[in-house]
Amino acid sequence: MRYLITGNKGQLGSAIAKRLPAANVVGADLPDFDITDYDLVRRGLERSNVDIVIHCAAYTNVDGCAKDPALAYRINGMGTQNLALACAEADIPLALVSTNEVFDGTKATAYNEFDQRNPINGYGKSKYAGEWYAQNLLNKFYIIRTSWLYAAGGKNFIHRIQELADERGELSVVTDELGIPTRVSDLADGILNLVGTKRYGMYHLVNGADEGDMPSRWDFAKMVLDLSGRTDFPLHKIKLADWERASTPPPNGVLANTTAKALGIELPNWRDAVAEFISG
């Protein structure tokens, strides 16, 4: 099987590419491959002779998306439209990686794959547009939602908390934004398993969590500090309302993996994954 991987220089795209024989991967990332250029996308796909597109490229700066929603839509919405149209023409499936931020976060429990989408910020709205195009322009698609990714060397919450703890004497983190941290290596394995099944549809792939385990950003930060040997580090609890930023995240962004689990695809528990990651 040959794969075209968009965003293959990013956290997730590079991890997926690394798991495959180089000869079976066509990378598609900036500056050579811009998903917002429809003609380039069509020609690129035509020439690549691949069996599937795994679409990881995105404008992932959530505050940037809030400040410039038109740019967010151009990349995350129209970029996905371009890929979906090209995949429809070539009759190959598209696996779109999406986000927990397509939900509004008001549900009391974890979100299932078919819960109502209602994004509340520019990033979520642009990713929802991408989902809409994949779902409505293609017969063969996977929409794979995930959350709170981290990988060695990537720009992510674990590295940020460790850096900030080095720089500052104390930190304040929100207790009312909930989600499941997800190790990129586990997600990459899960995505490759899933696209091997040809069971097209809607999926949530996040690391596993025990029933009722809905960690907050504060819980995640506390775990990172404790596991990094900073158990006494002053970590203050604040609310989303106390923290001024351009983008408002959905308060509850916890995803439940139900459809992938039904196919036998589950990722390791998030607490074990974070502990392993930090202990190196």
Ligand SMILES: NC(=O)c1ccc[n+]([C@@H]2O[C@H](COP(=O)([O-])OP(=O)(O)OC[C@H]3O[C@@H](n4cnc5c(N)ncnc54)[C@H](OP(=O)(O)O)[C@@H]3O)[C@@H](O)[C@H]2O)c1
């Ligand atoms: N990171 C998370 O916590 C998280 C959570 C939920 C869902 N997701 C989704 O998971 C996917 C992968 O995320 P990630 O963390 O691996 O993202 P990432 O590290 O930011 O990688 C995204 C890649 O896409 C490239 N890109 C941006 N605009 C492009 C364009 N117009 N054409 C082609 N490539 C372009 C980026 O290039 P530049 O760096 O040069 O811009 C980058 O190499 C994304 O779809 C994201 O929405 C991520």
